[in-house]
Amino acid sequence: MSVTLDDSAFLAGLQRAFEGFEKHEIPAHKLKVAGEIRDRAKQIAEAHRLTGETIDSIEVTQEGDDVYVGTDLGEKAISEEFGTFDQAPRPFMRPAELEASR
Amino acid sequence: MSLTLGGALKAYLEGQGLGIAVYTDAPPSTVIPPSKAPYKPYVIVNEDIGLKLDSGKAADTALTGVELVQLDLWQCFRILDKSKESPTLADALTRALQSARLSTAPSLIYGIKQQGRVRTVERDNNLIHHAYTIAVLREV
Numbered sequence: 096m097s098v099t100l101d102d103s104a105f106l107a108g109l110q111r112a113f114e115g116f117e118k119h120e121i122p123a124h125k126l127k128v129a130g131e132i133r134d135r136a137k138q139i140a141e142a143h144r145l146t147g148e149t150i151d152s153i154e155v156t157q158e159g160d161d162v163y164v165g166t167d168l169g170e171k172a173i174s175e176e177f178g179t180f181d182q183a184p185r186p187f188m189r190p191a192e193l194e195a196s197r
Numbered sequence: 198m199s200l201t202l203g204g205a206l207k208a209y210l211e212g213q214g215l216g217i218a219v220y221t222d223a224p225p226s227t228v229i230p231p232s233k234a235p236y237k238p239y240v241i242v243n244e245d246i247g248l249k250l251d252s253g254k255a256a257d258t259a260l261t262g263v264e265l266v267q268l269d270l271w272q273c274f275r276i277l278d279k280s281k282e283s284p285t286l287a288d289a290l291t292r293a294l295q296s297a298r299l300s301t302a303p304s305l306i307y308g309i310k311q312q313g314r315v316r317t318v319e320r321d322n323n324l325i326h327h328a329y330t331i332a333v334l335r336e337v
Contacts, residue, residue, distance in 0.1 A: 186246045
């Protein structure tokens with residue numbers, strides 16, 4: 096199975112959790128919410144644990160004032176999150192982000 | 198009246214003249230995959246991939262929330278190196294979904310908002326996959 100992604104919407108979409116934050120809000124607040132999303136995503140992904148590779152790869156990263164939650168597994172994580180023709184989606188990032196959004 | 202949100206989405210989308218069949222969770226085993234003749238695209242509805250209740254509601258008001266739903270649009274990729282992907286279908290589906298009210302839904306729907314759309318190519322299966330994430334604002 097090979098899957099290629101045309102854009103980076105997967106990770107970019109996760110930034111939605113931070114919409115509504117004012118620019119002057121301290122990154123620590125963002126990091127706290129990001130940590131909550133990461134922990135919940137790991138919890139959801141546990142339901143379909145095989146090797147644990149996906150779960151272990153879910154991390155929070157920071158670039159300047161921007162905070163990201165996601166995984167660097169790329170193709171594998173995308174297949175898991177959105178499914179393939181042979182496998183139903185097993186979303187773990189979007190539900191976690193929904194629960195944390197305000 | 199549809200029994201489920203997925204059923205309401207099916208009824209709504211199949212009535213939009215897009216030429217697509219819509220199935221919930223999985224197509225029946227008799228359905229021909231879009232990669233094979235007559236290369237007919239279809240949509241799969243994956244309901245309830247997340248639900249968040251609205252907070253701060255008074256006890257006597259309706260319980261409302263946001264339900265995340267994933268829609269998968271499957272189309273044939275290529276036949277003899279010629280693209281079989283519709284150049285307009287993905288956007289047409291987006292337009293149809295945006296702000297739809299789903300009058301046959303089992304609970305009151307306030308609106309639908311597309312949150313994201315991802316396009317992937319499954320070369321091994323000769324398929325194009327558009328995965329839509331939509332937020333359904335509704336009574337619970």
